[in-house]
Amino acid sequence: MSTILFLHAHPDDEASQTSGTMRLAADAGHRVVCVYATDGDHGSVPDDLREGETVVDRRRAEAQASATVLGTARVAWLGYADSGMTGWEQNAHERSLHGADVGEAARRLVAILDEEDVDVLVGYDWHGGYGHPDHVKVHHVAHRAAVLAARTPRLLEATMNRDHMRRLYLAAQEAGVPPEELDWDPDSPADDGNPFGTPEAELHWHVDVRPVLTAKRAALAAHASQEDVGWMLSMPQEQFAAIFGDEWLIEPGRPDGLTVGHPLD
Numbered sequence: 001m002s003t004i005l006f007l008h009a010h011p012d013d014e015a016s017q018t019s020g021t022m023r024l025a026a027d028a029g030h031r032v033v034c035v036y037a038t039d040g041d042h043g044s045v046p047d048d049l050r051e052g053e054t055v056v057d058r059r060r061a062e063a064q065a066s067a068t069v070l071g072t073a074r075v076a077w078l079g080y081a082d083s084g085m086t087g088w089e090q091n092a093h094e095r096s097l098h099g100a101d102v103g104e105a106a107r108r109l110v111a112i113l114d115e116e117d118v119d120v121l122v123g124y125d126w127h128g129g130y131g132h133p134d135h136v137k138v139h140h141v142a143h144r145a146a147v148l149a150a151r152t153p154r155l156l157e158a159t160m161n162r163d164h165m166r167r168l169y170l171a172a173q174e175a176g177v178p179p180e181e182l183d184w185d186p187d188s189p190a191d192d193g194n195p196f197g198t199p200e201a202e203l204h205w206h207v208d209v210r211p212v213l214t215a216k217r218a219a220l221a222a223h224a225s226q227e228d229v230g231w232m233l234s235m236p237q238e239q240f241a242a243i244f245g246d247e248w249l250i251e252p253g254r255p256d257g258l259t260v261g262h263p264l265d
Contacts, residue, residue, distance in 0.1 A: 002119040002264055003031040005153070007109065007142050009097070009124075009134035010040040010082060011063040012223035016232065017129075018122065018158050019070055019219040020209020021247050024262050026071030027212070033074045033116055034067060035109065037138055038097050042082040042090055046225035058225050065222035069215055074116070078108045078141075083133045086191045091133055098133040105137070106144035113149040120264065121146055125159035125250055131192025156205070156263060157250040160197030162186045168242060198250060205249035206260045213245055 004025050008014045014022065014034050026032045040059040049058065060077075067075045083098035084090035091098045097105070113121065123142025128135020139157070146155045165186035172182055186196040209216060217240065223229050235243065249263060 001029045004120040005033040005118045006122045007035050009138050011059040015219035019216045020212050021207045023070045023212040023215045032072045034072050035076045037078045038080045038082045042084050044227045062223045066219040069218045097137050102140050105141045109145040110148045118153045121153040122156045125157045130190035161248045162197040163200035203248050204251040204254045205263050207247040210245040
């Protein structure tokens with residue numbers, strides 16, 4: 001059995017991006033560790049915060065609830081602040097992940113990699129899927145940490161399949177979905193000006209997570225304080241399965257070719 005560590009930028013990123021891959025790994029007996037680079041303090045502020053409770057408190061509790069759903073053995077935090085979107089003033093905050101030294105952030109991650117003797121490390125693609133400053137930094141931190149770890153882990157990068165997204169987009173158009181509801185064109189510029197995700201020809205792993213889609217929905221529901229979770233969970237089951245039933249990974253250095261299956265099989 002292996003230990004696989006997923007590095008995510010914010011609490012709830014694991015639910016939408018890799019929760020199916022995580023649950024499948026846990027179900028197969030692997031040890032799953034989830035590390036959050038930031039505390040998500042610039043996320044949505046819930047209306048039901050208790051007296052003395054902060055957004056960070058709530059999001060940490062939600063991350064732990066998600067971990068319980070997914071069978072995650074350990075949740076850890078690198079201790080940085082959410083940097084916000086590209087160009088936000090939070091980018092320059094003294095604790096922001098965006099402004100953090102890559103080497104220092106990597107050393108924080110290495111401490112966990114070495115303690116867990118991690119076999120597989122999962123970060124993000126070169127532009128974090130859609131250019132969010134924290135997601136981009138996660139890419140660099142994961143790559144640097146893999147080099148610095150006492151035992152070099154196998155490195156994977158979570159991403160989105162741009163061609164798959166385009167197929168879904170065109171299908172929605174053909175089905176007559178109103179244009180105002182189609183605001184996620186994968187070929188349009190994302191947060192950093194680049195299109196969403198990665199072309200299918202550059203991907204290595206296609207994980208069909210439909211067998212654990214109930215767990216993926218439950219992991220998302222654990223992050224109920226976040227506004228974007230609401231619209232994800234409002235989707236009909238068929239639409240939810242089409243959009244969230246597949247997860248995609250790049251494995252740097254692996255020969256070209258897309259393999260359908262779990263990278264730990």
